[in-house]
Amino acid sequence: MTTDFPPAEFEARVTNAHKAMHAAGIDALLLTTEAEVRYFTGFRTAFWQSPTRPWFVVLPMGAKPIAIIPEIGAALMRETWVEDIRTWAAPHATDDGLSLLSDALRAARVIGMPMGRESSLRMPLANFEALRARLAGAMFLDASPLLRNLRLVKSAAEIALIADICQITSAAFAQAPSLFHEGQPLNETFRAFKIALLKAGAEDVPYLVGGAGQGGYGDVISPPDDTPLRSGDVLMLDTGASLKGYFADFDRNFAIGQASDAARTAYDTLWSATEAGLQAARPGVPVADVFQAMAAIIGQGASDVGRYGHGLGMQLTEPPSLIDFDETILAPGMVITLEPSLTISPGKIMVHEENIVITDGAPQLLSERAARELPVL
Amino acid sequence: MTTDFPPAEFEARVTNAHKAMHAAGIDALLLTTEAEVRYFTGFRTAFWQSPTRPWFVVLPMGAKPIAIIPEIGAALMRETWVEDIRTWAAPHATDDGLSLLSDALRAARVIGMPMGRESSLRMPLANFEALRARLAGAMFLDASPLLRNLRLVKSAAEIALIADICQITSAAFAQAPSLFHEGQPLNETFRAFKIALLKAGAEDVPYLVGGAGQGGYGDVISPPDDTPLRSGDVLMLDTGASLKGYFADFDRNFAIGQASDAARTAYDTLWSATEAGLQAARPGVPVADVFQAMAAIIGQGASDVGRYGHGLGMQLTEPPSLIDFDETILAPGMVITLEPSLTISPGKIMVHEENIVITDGAPQLLSERAARELPVL
Numbered sequence: 034m035t036t037d038f039p040p041a042e043f044e045a046r047v048t049n050a051h052k053a054m055h056a057a058g059i060d061a062l063l064l065t066t067e068a069e070v071r072y073f074t075g076f077r078t079a080f081w082q083s084p085t086r087p088w089f090v091v092l093p094m095g096a097k098p099i100a101i102i103p104e105i106g107a108a109l110m111r112e113t114w115v116e117d118i119r120t121w122a123a124p125h126a127t128d129d130g131l132s133l134l135s136d137a138l139r140a141a142r143v144i145g146m147p148m149g150r151e152s153s154l155r156m157p158l159a160n161f162e163a164l165r166a167r168l169a170g171a172m173f174l175d176a177s178p179l180l181r182n183l184r185l186v187k188s189a190a191e192i193a194l195i196a197d198i199c200q201i202t203s204a205a206f207a208q209a210p211s212l213f214h215e216g217q218p219l220n221e222t223f224r225a226f227k228i229a230l231l232k233a234g235a236e237d238v239p240y241l242v243g244g245a246g247q248g249g250y251g252d253v254i255s256p257p258d259d260t261p262l263r264s265g266d267v268l269m270l271d272t273g274a275s276l277k278g279y280f281a282d283f284d285r286n287f288a289i290g291q292a293s294d295a296a297r298t299a300y301d302t303l304w305s306a307t308e309a310g311l312q313a314a315r316p317g318v319p320v321a322d323v324f325q326a327m328a329a330i331i332g333q334g335a336s337d338v339g340r341y342g343h344g345l346g347m348q349l350t351e352p353p354s355l356i357d358f359d360e361t362i363l364a365p366g367m368v369i370t371l372e373p374s375l376t377i378s379p380g381k382i383m384v385h386e387e388n389i390v391i392t393d394g395a396p397q398l399l400s401e402r403a404a405r406e407l408p409v410l
Numbered sequence: 411m412t413t414d415f416p417p418a419e420f421e422a423r424v425t426n427a428h429k430a431m432h433a434a435g436i437d438a439l440l441l442t443t444e445a446e447v448r449y450f451t452g453f454r455t456a457f458w459q460s461p462t463r464p465w466f467v468v469l470p471m472g473a474k475p476i477a478i479i480p481e482i483g484a485a486l487m488r489e490t491w492v493e494d495i496r497t498w499a500a501p502h503a504t505d506d507g508l509s510l511l512s513d514a515l516r517a518a519r520v521i522g523m524p525m526g527r528e529s530s531l532r533m534p535l536a537n538f539e540a541l542r543a544r545l546a547g548a549m550f551l552d553a554s555p556l557l558r559n560l561r562l563v564k565s566a567a568e569i570a571l572i573a574d575i576c577q578i579t580s581a582a583f584a585q586a587p588s589l590f591h592e593g594q595p596l597n598e599t600f601r602a603f604k605i606a607l608l609k610a611g612a613e614d615v616p617y618l619v620g621g622a623g624q625g626g627y628g629d630v631i632s633p634p635d636d637t638p639l640r641s642g643d644v645l646m647l648d649t650g651a652s653l654k655g656y657f658a659d660f661d662r663n664f665a666i667g668q669a670s671d672a673a674r675t676a677y678d679t680l681w682s683a684t685e686a687g688l689q690a691a692r693p694g695v696p697v698a699d700v701f702q703a704m705a706a707i708i709g710q711g712a713s714d715v716g717r718y719g720h721g722l723g724m725q726l727t728e729p730p731s732l733i734d735f736d737e738t739i740l741a742p743g744m745v746i747t748l749e750p751s752l753t754i755s756p757g758k759i760m761v762h763e764e765n766i767v768i769t770d771g772a773p774q775l776l777s778e779r780a781a782r783e784l785p786v787l
Contacts, residue, residue: 077633078631079618079631079650082616082650082726083725083726084528084529084725085720085731103716105714105716106631108629108632108757109629109631112632122716124527126735147534148534148535149534150462151462152535153461153531154531157525157526157528158525158529159552175535177534223613224608227614228605228609231604232601232605236597236633242457252485253482254456254482254483255455255485255486255489256455273459277633337482337499339499348459348461354501
């Protein structure tokens with residue numbers, strides 16, 4: 034077995050799922066998406082990048098997961114703890130797994146699947162409708178809340194992986210003075226940082242965004258172009274590095290050559306807002322309260338990011354959202370980001386981010402805390 | 411405007427889409443997935459990595475695309491040729507874009523969206539069902555064939571990008587003798603190659619898989635572990651590097667220290683099968699014939715990969731599939747991979763891959779043709 038966790042990890046996940054399924058009256062879960070398949074099986078591959086083939090996991094009540102997958106994945110799935118592996122030659126002219134899938138679900142009267150917030154259907158809609166027609170006696174229920182609750186609290190093994198990739202990311206950011214410089218085209222800045230992350234031990238860098246501009250940046254999701262860094266720019270990089278499929282997600286800001294007073298002040302506000310978030314993030318507290326604690330420091334200068342942090346783990350972003358309407362109650366083992374942002378002036382924003390794990394007391398920082406003042410490179 | 415193509419590129423895409431929509435009786439296209447949104451708008455961001463927020467594009471008959479997106483994407487979308495940008499504060503407690511979306515689709519009686527082979531629904535299923543209920547008078551049709559046909563033939567600008575990233579990938583593979591060596595843990599081999607790709611000019615490496623084993627490898631989709639390369643191993647790396655969102659996708663095989671006769675023979679068969687594919691890949695020919703030309707060389711030793719190549723472009727894999735049932739007719743401007751594979755012995759396979767563009771005559775290789783004989787490092 035070469036998966037990333039021992040079988041006990043998956044047994045615990047499945048046991049918890051069965052309890053929740055029992056409570057919800059669900060006979061089987063149907064999963065089509067990467068994180069959900071990996072969560073219950075340990076099946077990890079970059080091959081999801083290809084949209085050609087659908088992949089299915091059925092988790093029946095009281096039993097281990099059934100993998101219903103293209104033949105190309107059988108060898109890797111056999112390395113996991115899953116025993117019931119059913120394959121077909123994919124792509125297939127007429128039956129891309131649908132017969133196998135409907136057979137596996139035949140006995141279920143109530144089928145749970147992700148249908149709610151943050152979910153996707155990673156199979157052709159026409160095939161899903163054909164499946165529903167074949168299983169006309171079954172009821173399909175939204176299992177998003179159930180799956181969300183299972184994944185919110187991370188195991189010690191999961192936290193250790195996230196801590197490792199956060200440490201790697203911190204080590205790469207610590208090299209900023211030798212990596213980034215005035216005159217460097219922004220796409221070269223990105224490239225240098227990706228290489229530094231890989232050299233520091235990241236397995237992959239699925240996500241790197243950022244921006245640079247005089248006294249602040251306009252956007253946090255744009256790809257880089259070849260505009261050179263200029264003195265007075267604030268450079269922000271936000272990554273997305275991963276290790277065995279678990280993510281770090283935090284950013285750092287750097288002033289190039291010199292920092293304006295407005296940029297220093299914005300940085301200070303965000304640092305303080307994060308501090309307020311760290312003070313508020315205690316078990317038993319709704320995440321909305323952590324949001325409000327940060328919002329009280331930011332005041333009127335909110336950006337259009339829309340939330341001040343989110344869950345973190347197998348995906349770059351996971352539930353909960355640190356936003357006023359999210360009533361998730363923090364509990365030990367939850368891993369979240371604190372990510373306040375503000376508008377410095379029209380079209381200029383700044384974002385801070387730290388990664389933390391909730392404990393019985395004060396949260397533990399997984400990212401190395403950002404410098405107290407805006408670093409000048 | 412900072413998108414990757416001039417407006418004329420998108421105007422041509424939309425004009426072709428309108429023609430196809432008219433022929434199919436479709437009043438509006440509804441798109442939710444990264445490649446489809448980017449194809450019509452030029453909106454390119456790594457932010458799709460976060461599953462939290464849905465993104466929508468509506469393409470009405472006879473009009474430019476309407477972007478219905480979270481506020482966080484507005485600044486970047488304004489850099490594209492799209493004029494009609496409608497945003498909401500996402501994530502939202504109760505209405506994650508659904509009201510805006512149903513307003514934009516209100517006038518459409520026939521709505522086309524991807525529902526067929528290779529498609530996904532990147533919005534919560536519950537919201538999609540709510541949308542259908544709000545638009546109860548509308549018919550939802552599968553637009554997968556329409557979209558597939560639009561994207562099959564690449565423009566000169568698209569081909570130039572794919573050619574660039576193929577050249578970058580070839581340059582990185584050419585460094586193999588200095589990058590890979592006996593005793594190197596496989597995960598370090600992967601890391602070294604990712605860094606080489608970035609240094610050679612790749613913008614990103616969203617996909618890197620491979621394998622290593624005595625005389626062949628067992629699997630082509632596994633992540634690497636820390637097993638050291640041994641003399642007699644065949645090492646295969648298959649990437650997935652990208653430039654401005656366009657992909658190269660080819661692999662190379664290397665023997666470490668020495669090559670067995672069986673490995674040399676398998677390599678020779680695959681090289682010859684690729685040659686047969688290159689001979690067969692002419693305009694007017696069904697891709698199934700290109701598959702058959704390669705299958706005739708492979709004979710009885712097929713692997714469980716299931717096809718011998720696929721389309722290539724904005725995604726790592728796109729239609730068509732080089733397989734017996736795919737009746738797509740090759741035409742100039744299509745970019746495909748030739749990817750024959752075979753089983754050397756039980757549990758040991760080998761895969762070859764080249765990237766080509768179909769022309770009026772012989773196809774043009776975009777990857778630098780693999781060495782005639784299995785290279786020994």
